[in-house]
Amino acid sequence: MKHLLLFCIGCTLFLSAxxxxxxxxxxxxxxxxxxxxxxxGGSVLVSRGATIVYHKAFGLADLEHNVPNTTGTIFxxxxxxxxxxxxxxxxxxxxxxxxAQDDVRKYIPELPVYDAPIxxxxxxxxxxxxxxxxxxxxxxxxxxxxxxxTQELGLEIICKQKSLNFTPGTEYSYSNSNYTLLVTIVxxxxxxxxxxxxxxxxxxxxxxxxxxxRDNFREIVPNRAIAYSNTMSGYEQMMPxxxxxxxxxxxxxxxxxxxxxTLLQSHAIAxxxxxxxxxxxxxLKNGEQISYAGGLRVETFNNYKEISHSGSTAGYRAWLAYxxxxxxxxxxxxxxxxxxxxAAGKKIAEIFFGKPEMKxxxxxxxxxxxxxxxxxxxxxxxxxxIDSFTLTQxxxxxxxxxxxxxxxxxxxxxxxxxxxxxxxxxxxxIKNGADTSSYRSVRAIDSTSRYLQSLVGTYISKEADTEFxxxxxHNSVWISRKPNTSYNLTPLYxxxxxxxxxxxxxxxxxxxxxxxxxxxxxxxxxKVPFTKVTDNR
Numbered sequence: 001m002k003h004l005l006l007f008c009i010g011c012t013l014f015l016s017a018x019x020x021x022x023x024x025x026x027x028x029x030x031x032x033x034x035x036x037x038x039x040x041g042g043s044v045l046v047s048r049g050a051t052i053v054y055h056k057a058f059g060l061a062d063l064e065h066n067v068p069n070t071t072g073t074i075f076x077x078x079x080x081x082x083x084x085x086x087x088x089x090x091x092x093x094x095x096x097x098x099x100a101q102d103d104v105r106k107y108i109p110e111l112p113v114y115d116a117p118i119x120x121x122x123x124x125x126x127x128x129x130x131x132x133x134x135x136x137x138x139x140x141x142x143x144x145x146x147x148x149x150t151q152e153l154g155l156e157i158i159c160k161q162k163s164l165n166f167t168p169g170t171e172y173s174y175s176n177s178n179y180t181l182l183v184t185i186v187x188x189x190x191x192x193x194x195x196x197x198x199x200x201x202x203x204x205x206x207x208x209x210x211x212x213x214r215d216n217f218r219e220i221v222p223n224r225a226i227a228y229s230n231t232m233s234g235y236e237q238m239m240p241x242x243x244x245x246x247x248x249x250x251x252x253x254x255x256x257x258x259x260x261x262t263l264l265q266s267h268a269i270a271x272x273x274x275x276x277x278x279x280x281x282x283x284l285k286n287g288e289q290i291s292y293a294g295g296l297r298v299e300t301f302n303n304y305k306e307i308s309h310s311g312s313t314a315g316y317r318a319w320l321a322y323x324x325x326x327x328x329x330x331x332x333x334x335x336x337x338x339x340x341x342x343a344a345g346k347k348i349a350e351i352f353f354g355k356p357e358m359k360x361x362x363x364x365x366x367x368x369x370x371x372x373x374x375x376x377x378x379x380x381x382x383x384x385x386i387d388s389f390t391l392t393q394x395x396x397x398x399x400x401x402x403x404x405x406x407x408x409x410x411x412x413x414x415x416x417x418x419x420x421x422x423x424x425x426x427x428x429x430i431k432n433g434a435d436t437s438s439y440r441s442v443r444a445i446d447s448t449s450r451y452l453q454s455l456v457g458t459y460i461s462k463e464a465d466t467e468f469x470x471x472x473x474h475n476s477v478w479i480s481r482k483p484n485t486s487y488n489l490t491p492l493y494x495x496x497x498x499x500x501x502x503x504x505x506x507x508x509x510x511x512x513x514x515x516x517x518x519x520x521x522x523x524x525x526x527k528v529p530f531t532k533v534t535d536n537r
Contacts, residue, residue: 028044031344036058036059040059040063040225040335042069042317043058043331045258046328057073062225063228073223074223075225076251078311078316078317080319088182088197088198089120091270104123105118110159124293125172126173130177133176145242149244150244161463180244194213195215210252210253211251217242227336230338279298279307295309306323308345317333319345330345365407366410376420381441385437386522388492388496388504391413391420427439427441445494453472455472457533459530460533464530479499499520501522503521505520506518516532
């Protein structure tokens with residue numbers, strides 16, 4: 001009887017665990033149910049230690065030939081690749097062949113001399129201030145994946161930039177230029193290509209037999225998925241036709257990424273020293289710690305430590321995360337540009353770790369006088385960044401982009417978790433979570449004919465190696481670039497305009513008020529200078 005009772009209890013526990021496991025797998029399946037045999041898709045892996053909990057593939061690798069994705073399909077990892085380049089640099093550091101505190105010009109002397117030295121550590125943490133070569137390159141009319149960018153061309157663009165986005169070490173700003181320079185350093189110090197160095201030092205020791213770099217986009221890679229983007233007319237190929245790599249460009253499988261993540265547990269290569277350097281978060285000169293480490297972000301998810309990175313190149317998307325408390329890996333690789341793999345990865349994490357609690361805050365409202373509202377009203381431009389906004393007063397309320405703002409103090413406005421704080425006349429702060437951005441007031445838009453005609457002319461940039469022409473049509477400002485680029489600029493404030501690609505264009509004047517040029521700022525490359533060379537009026 002006793003043995004029968006124990007047997008029944010054992011069966012009950014087994015069935016309960018089995019049902020729980022089946023439910024978990026079904027919940028993960030549901031996350032990817034939008035991928036089917038008529039769409040691109042991806043491969044998804046979840047593991048605990050050396051045990052694979054979930055490994056499935058969805059959708060098609062090749063829509064033209066109806067080839068399905070499998071768990072062994074090769075995808076491109078986008079910026080998930082950065083941790084491999086960082087690990088190569090840090091492995092050289094553990095061997096005493098370089099130091100993270102070295103001046104980058106020690107290895108790349110052709111880099112311009114800036115006001116402060118850029119250290120290798122700055123490259124690793126994206127705190128160098130370097131302008132992103134892809135953003136600068138897009139100003140020529142050749143955005144990423146539309147021409148064959150090479151390591152040499154990327155380095156050339158970087159070295160043409162005479163200024164930085166900010167002083168090295170003072171801020172964080174994600175830029176692929178950092179990792180392009182790291183590749184150059186690896187190759188010059190090791191006398192090996194990045195592909196050979198990582199193959200012999202990482203891929204072969206870890207048995208990552210399906211991993212290589214896309215250093216020749218024309219190379220035939222068996223079992224590689226084609227990347228796609230869904231447009232108004234249907235799916236189109238969206239491939240990375242470029243050879244530059246290190247910031248991205250890793251061809252791999254979810255199974256190989258699991259093997260790579262074992263290093264975060266076993267420290268099998270170069271021991272604890274390499275692991276510690278890889279996950280050491282960056283620190284700014286003011287002492288603030290940032291989440292970015294060596295090609296990895298170190299954060300928390302529902303109070304569990306999360307070591308992760310996302311990736312996006314052309315139509316490929318990727319997410320790789322490791323949760324050391326549970327020794328768990330989540331790896332997602334996709335050939336669907338429209339798939340949000342980061343959100344999908346977070347949903348998988350919720351299944352195992354629970355959903356993070358969302359805190360709500362309902363602040364008490366404070367009435368504002370007319371004079372209080374007048375202080376806030378006006379147009380403001382980010383001191384560091386490329387965004388601007390206008391606060392308008394209407395019907396006794398203040399509005400931001402037609403959204404009403406609530407006053408919670410006579411100097412503070414609030415909406416959707418954001419605070420606008422009045423500092424002094426012409427200065428304001430926006431606080432959004434842990435981020436704080438400073439803004440200054442700017443002059444209102446001038447649409448007079450005399451003003452508009454002062455902008456007309458031809459402008460060239462040696463740093464971007466391109467030329468633009470500014471014209472005025474029907475009281476609107478237009479920008480053109482040969483052979484076929486022309487679009488209307490949207491006025492934001494006096495001498496400030498927004499372009500079609502959300503770039504910020506600001507005209508510059510001499511002391512007499514004559515336009516001498518303009519600067520174009522993009523999300524990863526600020527104040528690329530253009531000089532006015534002719535007046536076409």
